[in-house]
Amino acid sequence: MAPYAILLLDTEPLTRNAYITLAIADALRRDPRVARVVVADHGDAIARFQAEGLDTVIAFGGARTHAPLLTRLAALAKLSILWTTEDPYEVDGNLRFSTAFDIVFTNERSVVEAYGGRAHHLPLAASPLFQDLPVQRDDARYRYDLLFIGTAWPNRVRSLNAILARAPRQLKVKLALPYNAFIGKPVLDDPSLLVDWRCGNADFARFANASRVVLTLPRAFSNASTDRASGTTPPPRLFETALAGGFQVMVSAEPETGDYYADGSEIRLCADDDAALAAITEALAEPERRIAMAESARARTLAEHLYDHRVARMLDLAAAPAARPSLPAKRRTVLCLTHKRGGHRRGGVEVYQEMLTGLAPDYAVLFLHPVAVGGEYELRLEGRGVDETYAAAPATDEVLTDPGIERTFEEILFRHRVDLVHVHHLIDLPLSLPLIARACGVPVVYHLHDHYLICERHLLLDRTGRFCDVVGRGREQCDACLLVADRYPPGSKARRDLFMARVVAGIDAFVTSTLFTGRYLRGFYPEIPAAKVVTLEMPTPGESAMPLAEPTESDRLTVAVIGNFVRHKGAETVLTLIRLAQDYPIRFKLLGDVDPRYRARLAELPAERVVQVGAYDQADIVGLLAGCDVSLHLSTWPETFMISLSEAWTAGLVPIVTDLGALPERVGDGIDGFVVPPDAPGAVMQRLLALHLNRDRLARMKAAVAAKRFITPESHLAALAGLYARLIAARPCPHDGAPERMRGTYALTLSDTGIRVNARRWTSGDIAWDSRYPAALAAEAEAARVPVADALPPEHAALPEALLDLAGLGASTDWYLDRLRLDRRTVTGSPDGTVVLRDMSLRGWLRPIRGKAPEATYLRLSGPDGTRYARLARENREDLVRGAEDRASAETGFTGRIPIEGLPSGPYTADLVQIIDGQRLASRDFFRVYLASNVGAEQPSTWQAGWSWTQPAASGTVRAIRQNLPEAAGPLVALGCDVWAFEAETDLTAPEAVFALLIPVADGAPSWLRASGQALSGGSRLAFAAAMDSLEPGAYALRFVLGEGPDARLLATETDLVRAPGGARARLASAPPACFRPLFPKRVKSGGSLDRAELEDDDARMIRCVGWAFQPGYGAPLATFAAWREGGRARYAISTAVTRPDAAAHLSDPAAAAAGYDLAVPEAAVRAGGVRLYQCYARRTVEFGGFQAKLRAQLGIG
């Protein structure tokens, strides 16, 4: 019996050589040792491997792309084979991840040794499937003299021009010279030739067969590529051409080529263009010899160089599949995927989810759910000892696919060693996630809590609030319903259904509480096998013991309405019913939240007949129902179970339910309850009277209720655990533990699974063409979070560092930062001190250095307390590839979101560091930010005008430890565009209410905002981040108020602040800075530059002056200010220190780096004359003469 049942996977989801995989599959099927061959995609490889009982995996291409998935596939196989095709270019990645495979074959002979004995050389080959063409023996029937098909590298174009110019006659040539922007359009001496076309491999074979000579020219890489690795084994084109009956002339072929074909008798190997020309001339002149050589080459190929031969060698060397030892059963991990998680009674789903934690210790239960934060979504992963947050996207509703979330999901599945995904809901999540789980080999259970798989209106209520029986009546109304109710454009439902059908097909089991929901789902998706639907009764949390029904008052009937009082739970029917029952002693007890829309209507009802209990605790429900006789469950939608029905029965009540969904399945009409049509208060009234007026019947039915038994939570969990165990046994997930593979990249997206969608959302009618794909899917998506480490890993820390000057490269041609977002705000330009409260994310690329893509890319953050490293994720950037020779560019993308939580606050310099070719290449000072990590806010606060409370008396001080604004010889200066991040410490314990106050120096009420107070050992930290455009210009003193009311305490600070009115970062003052030495200032005529003087755009008619001034020999300047007289008094504009590295460089004096100024003086003073510029140094003040004249000159004032 043939031992091999093989799964063959091309490891590159995007490939131009898919035909080779087909050729290998074709050859495998002919091998007598092979029983079956399945060619799979990344989306279904693991599932098919397991479902179809295969035993052998052949991964063709490389080991690095989607390594986690490949590693799992290899671990599942009895025999795993890797055949690499991109060595030596990708040998590093292949070496690292190939350890997952039993045996390795490489296309490249020169790297075999690098694999340390684990690899064998196996060149590519030819295939009868695509290239099997007999040699054309009639020389007159050849269509072309010369064929060349290859990328238009400049050396090739030169060779072609040289050969064609010196050919013995006008040759009939066929050339294909595809090019890209990097190498440029080829310029042939004969401009008439049409050379910009491409063809598939079968057509290539036809061309080779129809050409007298097939020319192969080497590729010479330009500029920085001299040390690029190059292979010695020829590409498959050599073998394909020979099988297609082509006669080959090869220029500068590797010597290894001679091992496959004999020079002179099968092909012609030429050292240079001259030799090639001679060989071509000879071949054209001697057709019989040429044709004979082509025949010989083809015969050699048929005998030695088909994929049949390669496959035979592969199977010769591979051991027969052997069963792998099964892993001992350990605790399994279940990931519950849901739309929300809550500890309070918000609905049955949330209550049920929490109950699943009872599966411990056999199962560790994790929860992954979206949370809306600051207008965007995060993904929260929670579980015992796990609390992680991932950025998701600005909006995730109605989304089919989101590459960023899909990558995150893959990472969670592998990193947390998830064995099974239990989907409770997909609201606000990409619908693709079950498909990603399937691709990763993780079985998926979908819990049918409602009908979301059928319709976005998951309760199946139409816009009038009535049940829409879509299965029974067909889908014609769907577009109209969604258009009117939700404004979804026509076609939306069809798009959703198409995708959801694929999702449904990938789910391993559907859990339904009663038969109805499963049947209804299968009515909509008839392709779901019945065996996939598992009916498992929902337990009643808390009480499971049945109390005896207590006798109730015989002259009165008490009716319980359990659950939230909302329309889809039958609120309208209940309200009508209450009025219908007004002449009878029937009382209603409402338990649960009341929809605000019903509060007023309920308030109009007499309190003695309607009692509102309000929200209740789950554990109290049976007690609250004491004294009730009947319960109402009048939902207008087809409920999938209804826990409140179980609760009513548990309390001994006789329920009346609507004839929809699971309810009529559960209630025996007239036995243990009544079933009535939906929206039928009259029918309900009749049942109430039947019980009220016939107490014997009420007693009989209560007795029937008392005899009912329900599944206990323990039994439910045991049954669920049984389902989990069955699915996990059928589709086990081997978890990789090899250290060298642990830092694999997680890059799996829906596109990689072989599924393409028109648009990101099913509500969009757009169809994204290739030119916008897959960017159109990810346009809104945020980068995945990357961790921050205190140090580089040892293998990267030990490398020498070199400087990479990005300024010397061309932005957008050599590198580009596609996106830099600080706190989810997109930043243009290079930030210089921007305040970050939460996170920063970036996405960009840098062209290959020396032809190589980086092994790793880091953002190095140097701050007040050392240096940290964030390793950015590699992003596949096919859009950067400029041709077949530029594959490395696809691997130069980097992306990541860096949360700042836990980083010391303060200013940071960010460097971009890449590990390339045994070096750390650092692009220093990439940008600068101020991390306000202790503020704990999502966004800056705004100053509130007027502090209305009494200011408490000062009772202490705080110590400012860090803030981001520059000072102007004392006070800080803020502009309207600034965010002020401030942090202080106090010995006092901060209460919950902490306020920051800015008290105007002039009269006026303080401005205030709410600050954060965080406990420290022996005190507390006070912090805030404030948007300064919310503060009126003026001078202020900062204070803090701790607490409210009479016990509040005022804490002083030494911080004074000036909110400058315009754009100049300076303050106006009536006194010079304290460092001013008025006696004998040194006066110099030059020593600076007034770069800019212009009238500010405001009513004050101030002239903004930007420049620098410096006097060598006095050290760094302490302050720069302008002085003038106004109304007989001296006035001063004191600048903050503006960093001017250009001045320091110009003067070769680092002290001059602080010599910049940015200040504003009144236009009137300039016109009046007498504006002077001073600079204070530690021991001397310097006046820079001619400032007034320069100002007037720039302003054109005579």
Added chain:
Amino acid sequence: MSAPRVLITSTFRDSINTNAAIRTYLADGFAEVLGVDAVAVRPLELAPEAVLSLRPDLVIAVGSLVPDDTDLRGLRRAVDTAGGRLALWLHDDPYEFDYAFKAGPLADILFSNDSWSVPHYRHGNVHHLPLAGAPRIHLRGLKPMEARGTALFFCGVAYDNRIDLIRRADALLARHPVAILGSGWPEDIHSATNRRLDALQMADHAANARLTLNIGRDLDIANRRYGLPAATPGPRTFEVALSGSAQLYVVSGLEICTLFEPDEEILLVDSVRDIERAIERAYDDPQSILAIARAAQGRALRDHTYAARARRILDLCGLAGD
């Protein structure tokens, strides 16, 4: 055995279908083979209902799988209920091949217009079936060369490859009475005019041209995954042959040689110089060009009509009978 009943529809809604005419061309072809009564044609919107009432043996949906808002599952369910077979004839390969995955669970048998796309399908029953010409629309009587007012005709969307070629030939073409029509032509190309033609006008223009240029398409809608180059010539090749114009086929593949005999039924060109020579020949030796046009028209009528494709479909579906 009675003739099989065939229902022809489209793979997506008529509201966005610019190629709905192909449905009727194929219906004509089947009617020629099976008789009018055996053939029904419906837009997709009405097809499931028709399938349930007519219960055809074979349903053929023609078109593209790109639009996600197409309810082909409804068609599939109707065919399952009626007990027939569902065939998809996808005619935009390889430019839309990324959506080929959708065909898997839908079709019993698949036909692709492009031969190089065929082996790349993950489906067990896929066949190559080029589009064709519809005599009712495209067939024209052969005009004498002297009566033809145009030396060279081309009509089509100005894809990059077409712009490059026409721009390089512009000086040559400007010396002759040519009609380079279509949409998207840049202004710097003097010989081209932005003017669209319908199918009948196209046939009339070709019939009035000594030569018609045949340049392939270079625009992918959804072809990222494998980046498949096209191998099979487009439908204009067959339509123009029926219209009676000799064609200059710009060679980007040699499958053309299996459809028309080079030099006898079609002229292959690899350079602007080849085009120039052909135009000279059309005036110096017009009868030889007319002979090529005549031979091509005969070949198209014999092998490349929708009736011929209908026979092939019936054969591959095992419905050809005796």
